[in-house]
Amino acid sequence: MEPNYSFIFAQISNLRMPYKPAIYLFIFLFCQFRALAQDFHPPLNIPLVLSGNFGEIRSNHFHSGLDIKTQGRIGLPVFCITDGTVARVKVSPYGYGKALYINHPNGQTSVYAHLNSFSPEIEAWIEDQQYAQKSYDINTFPPAGKFVFKKGDEIGKSGNSGSSGGPHLHFEIRDTKTERPINPLKYPFKIADNKAPSIYGLSVYALDDKSHVNNTHYANFSMGGSYGNYSLKPGETISAHGNIGFALHTIDRLDAANNKCGVYKVTLSAGNDILYQFEIDELDFSTNRYMNAHIDYRNYKKYRKHYHRLYTVENNPLDIYNIRKRNGALQCIGEGEIPIKITVEDVAGNASTLEFTVQCTAQPSTRIIEANPNQQWVDCKKPFEWKSDIASVAIPSSCLYLSEYMDFKSSTDNNGLPVLTVGDETYGAQKSYTLRLKIPETLMPKANKIHLGKVAANGRAYPDNPGEVHGAWFEAKNREFGTYTLLVDTLNPYIKPLSFYPGKEVRNGNSLRFRIKDSGSGIQEYNMYIDDQWVLASYDYRTGALTHIFDTERIKPGKHVLRVEILDKVGNLESYSGTFTSY
Ligand SMILES: [Zn+2]
Structure with a gap:
């Protein structure tokens, strides 16, 4: 029941002065609390323990919801968090598997994914749709009001369908209009978190040729200090000149599970100046792949370590930064010490800090950057093309996240097949680029059975992309870099x-x-x-x-x-x- 606010306010107005401000404040806070404390039913009726949270770093994206553990089981009842109507039902062997999207009158949509089954009436309806479309894969939008659930109704059973590595419920809250996922931990779902984020490492980058950190372009530091309160290890120092940037290897853990989750907020200050602040309240699917620009992608691909850059690279339009002064770069000009403080927080407000000083030196960089003969400078803001007699590459502008030297080379292997190297797997791509390989004469009779092979470190080529054949050329669009060749598949499944x-x-x-x-x-x-x-x-x-x-x-x-x-x-x-x- 809605309280009668005008009545309450009228009563307060009659009170004598000393109490009024306090009571207005109380009412203000009460309204704030009500706005946030949407009384959602939990999606499962077991204690909610997370194996993944919102904003966590995943392959090519920030995780857009909560992964709730189901005690290693499938078939637990899943509940509608508040009254709503089913807006979308999706079934696929990949991605979300069996997923249900429910629109609520408050302008939000809740999403329940990797289900084992839907409620019986939806199961029956979706099967008719699958037969009508002659397809197991289906993505349908039932008419509004066809399937209506009340808060706490069972909408289906939890499962492990789609691209899921074990039984769990993937749960999201989205803004219905924009489809932007919202951090569900902003709502009181009773998910205990009393652990502060962990900080494992700090990377420091010289951001241009004239800058240096400890006389080189990159330095990495492991952490000293204690839980919640970190520092550099004793004896470790940072000296720098010019423009430098930081990246922090940090994760969060919640109570009741040891799974690595993502952090919510990171703030970088130099003295009293806040240079950068990242905060993950909402995401946008149209830009979510730019997660690759937010992190140190190379470090992630090589070591699976989650280094959040505390400065932004050239091609990063993400709107998850509250503050980006000079894109988060620290300027070391002249001599002197700059005190640096980095604070990492989770949604529950637990915080860890890392404090250290940067010694600025007047000496500019004497580094000489030498590219190897196969390397080309690729400006990420411009289209780039490279070609040889047997291969070519066309990278569109804004494909790379930052401008870098990249390897380009082609050769012919022992079987006469073309082999093309385009950088390596530690370069991230936002958009597809085009690569072309010349089909050898001997392969032309089987041209329609050719597909792209990615050459692994062990020298073997693995199937990658079906591509297309245009005359004597094989062409494929790709969003990864590395070494490629042609494969032929003449065998039936x-x-x-x-x-x-x-x-x-x-x-x-x-x-x-x-x-x-x-x-x-x-x-x-x-x-x-x-x-x-x-x-x-x-x-x-x-x-x-x-x-x-x-x-x-x-x-x-x-x-x-x-x-x-x-x-x-x-x-x-x-x-x-x-x-x-x-x-
Ligand atoms: Zn998930």
């Missing part, structure tokens, strides 16, 4: 029956299960048919299981022919068929 054999007697609810695989270009399409009619089969790419649950509502008793068809990315088609009898 592989189909192995697991719970099916010709002549099998099948009853309602029996599962007809196959293992499917393609070790060349990869699986593009999978379909099952009974008597030439498409039937629903779920695919789990992690195990290769393709499963049809036999349904007597759809297939009448009698003799039938089951057919499985698997198509790979260069068009090789394998099929399997067998007869069975249903009862």
Whole structure:
């Protein structure tokens, strides 16, 4: 029930002076608290323990929700956090797996992903949609009001579907209009956190040729001090000249679990001057990949360490920075000491600090930056092209996050195949760039079976991208860098029956299960048919299981022919068929 504010205010106005400010303040705070304390039902009815939080650094993105542990189990009931109507239902072998999006009258959408199943009425409806579209993958928007849930209603069961590494519930709150995910820890979901963030390391970068840190371009320091209160190790000092930037290896842990989570807020001060502040209240899917610009991408790719840059590089339009004075760079001009303080906070307000001083030296850099003969300077603000007789590369502007030297070279291997190097995997790409490789004469008869191979450190090439053939050239769009060559896939996919054999007697609810695989270009399409009619089969790419649950509502008793068809990315088609009898 809404309190009658005008009545309350009228009563306060009648009070004598000394109490009034205090009471107004109390009411103001009470209203603030009400605004935030949306009385959401928890999405699970077990204690909420997180294996991942909002803003945590993941591959090519900041994590957009909470990963809530389900005690290693699937099939726990999942609850609607507040009254709402189902706006979207998505099913895919990848990504969010089975996911439900519910719109609420407060202008927010809640998202529940990696589900094992939806509520029975949604399950039945989505299956009809899958049959109508002849596809297991589906992304549908039910009419408003078709599926309505009250706060606390069960919307489905938790699972491990899609790109999930173990049973858990991925839960998000979004602004319905903008679809921007909001940090759910801003709401009182009763997720205990009394641990301060951990700080593991500090990197310092000279930001241009005339600058240096400890007489070089980069220095890394491990941490001394104690939990919550960090410092450089005894004897470690930082001297610098010119423009330098910092990056901090930091993570947070919550109570009740040891999982590494992301930090919420990082503030960098030089003396009394705040140079930079990062705070992760909201995200935007259209820019979320720029997480690669926020972190030290090279360090992440090499060592999986989460170094947050405390300055911003050239190509970083993220709006998660409250303050960026001189893009967060520290200016060391003249001689003297600058006291630096870095504070890291979590949403619950636990904080850790790192304090040290930078000794400024008058001496400019004497570093000489020498590029190797294969290296080219790539200005990230301009398009860049490189070519040889057998390969070419076209990188659009704003593809790289910062301007850098990159390796470009091409050669021919022992089998006469072109090999192209474009930097290496420690260079991040926001957009796709185009690479082209000349197809050798001998391969032209199999040109339509060519796909891109990525050459690993062990020298072997692994399937990467189907690409396209244009005359004597193979062309692919790519968002990773490294060494590439051509691969040929002339083999059909592989189909192995697991719970099916010709002549099998099948009853309602029996599962007809196959293992499917393609070790060349990869699986593009999978379909099952009974008597030439498409039937629903779920695919789990992690195990290769393709499963049809036999349904007597759809297939009448009698003799039938089951057919499985698997198509790979260069068009090789394998099929399997067998007869069975249903009862
Ligand atoms: Zn997640």
